[in-house]
Amino acid sequence: MQIVDLILYKAYAELRRDIASAYLGMLWWVLEPLMYMAAFYMVFAVGIRSGGENFVSFLLCGLASWKWFASTLNQAAASIVMHRGLIQQVYIPKVILPLIPAVVNFVKFQVILLLLLLFLWAGDTPVSLNWFYLLPVILVELVFILACSLLIAALVPFVMDLRILITNGLTMMMFLSGIFFSVKDFPEDVQVYFYLNPMVSIIESFRAVLLDGVVPDWHALGLVLFCSILAGLVGCWVLRRFDHHYAKVML
């Protein structure tokens, strides 16, 4: 089986389908994140007015990286269940199924990232060469997303209840990831608990690089990377161990 060809072509096909099935097609790649961000902008910058200056940039950095994570995870959780028909017709290594939404959403994230950078550039944030530190930050988030996707996709077919848990758990996690506030504003003994959530460190790194033009916290990112690789390996192991079992439980 040509695994790489299969992942890439399937991802291409899903992107093509999204474009073909809406009148506005590819324009939605730009419009959807804009609407998403505008909704939160209205609540927090116009409505509640909690932030100080630069609050919009602060908010958008968090939302951009969060949306990438949450969209991928929601789709990855459904990835094996969604292809239940296909896995009854042909043998597919199940490992590849959660990787397809990961590729699709990585492509979509590029558009969001570009919009974010354009926004910062147009605003009063100084553009700096240090923005290149974003590359390792993005890499760490990618690995984290892949790990969560593999792990969740592996477990959902056995316990369907997990899907409900994930959808609602993600909403809860969103408000605990420091998108709308800075974790640093909390007392130190509370902060420790926030940092158990890897998205907190990732989002802070985005802000450190883009807003402050400083080097991200390598120590925190390294820890996230290390744990993600472990979790990803467990996910792969489960998917391979039960590779032929999914076709039996997904009837």
Add this chain to the structure above:
Amino acid sequence: MTYDADVILSLEHVGVGYPTRKLFSREKFWALDDVSLTLSRGETLGVLGRNGAGKSTLLKLLSGILVPDRGVLYRKEKITISLLALQLGFMPQLSGRENAMMSCILLGLSRSEASQRLDRIFSFAEIEHAMDKPVSTYSAGMRARLGFGVAMEADPDVLLVDEVLGVGDAHFRKKSSAMLKQRMGAGRSVVVVSHELATLRQLCDRVVVLDKGRTTLSGNVSEILAVYQAETENLRA
């Protein structure tokens, strides 16, 4: 264990069980209980069985979707086996070309191999004119023909066929059974699964009878048909 050089697939006392949907239960439902059969290069094997005999599970086992829970499955190295699944992974919004590519890749071809075969697939299916139109605009017959064309061009060593091929109109049906026969002539093997004697009599060299997950009879077509018919009549009497 050694096998005849011509044997490309064999099952010995194979069982496949499905988990029962009870929490913490290790109990299984044995869809295949004790199945033994062999398939040689260039042979067309028929599997005859009533509803619920385990035919679909057997096809999934042979195509590698499932693996045996007990018994031994031997598959010769580098043998490709696939189920004749029409419209494998089709997305109606995409063009015929894209869907054919997707199906070919799912059947184990690389992207470049798949794109090289597109012309032949579409000329076999006789829908060259609709190659770049979305599949949602195809008629049911056109889709089925495209699916059949893909399956033929993917050209597995063993093709698994479920039931009768009611593909398209009379003209195309003739063309597809000719194609199947030609494959058999070219040393490709076929396994046809059916609950009808008549279908198997036309196509197969040898027949295996599957009953409640067990292979009860095996032999050449005329022998089996005689025994099977006698049994069925006994049941009725």
